[in-house]
Amino acid sequence: MKEQNIDIEEYTAIFKALAHPTRLTIAYNLMLKPECNVSKMCECLNIPQPTVSQHLSILKNAKVIVGHRNGNQTCYKVENLKVMRILKQIVSN
Amino acid sequence: MKEQNIDIEEYTAIFKALAHPTRLTIAYNLMLKPECNVSKMCECLNIPQPTVSQHLSILKNAKVIVGHRNGNQTCYKVENLKVMRILKQIVSN
DNA sequence: TGACAATATTCGCATATCGTAATATTCTTA
């Protein structure tokens, strides 16, 4: 019998990162829009900046999002194709 | 601006349930096969029965799987369409 | 009913996660 080559560890890490309302909201919105910086997220979510940065850090470690600095601000976006496929599934159902 | 009607809480619960290697493995395999009872899972996973039952309970509470008794054993399967769409995405990528 | 198989639940403890607060770092610009 042929083994399905799904990487359980990888997907577990992704799901773990998405398993929080704030982080799922961030990831979901980042998938819809091109990218976003931190202070705009804080404003939209109405959540303190350190908390948002912590969540961003978790999403980043799980390879759900990537960030790049532009001057003194950091823009984040979703690039991981596996993550994008998952997030697109939950849109508009 | 129109609100996207995605239920963050619902998907958070689903992702939380799937965010564990054992549970993701169980859910993934249940999506591939028609259904499975507990002792067969214990055997395949090589994990003690109480631990498997605990994970099944978590998956059940998150509406990821449903179980029905057949005599003195319980068969579980994935019926939730949202969950199936997510799990199908992670197959064969 | 008694014994056994299959599954579920409870308990206790170790570890992980969450959120707030405080502080540190990085970058820009005067």
Next chain:
DNA sequence: TAAGAATATTACGATATGCGAATATTGTCA
């Protein structure tokens, strides 16, 4: 270089999660 804006990190107490061990429940069948 000093000040301020934007972001990141650390510390810590409260709560949640994971797992093994023990036990309870449910169903079958002699």
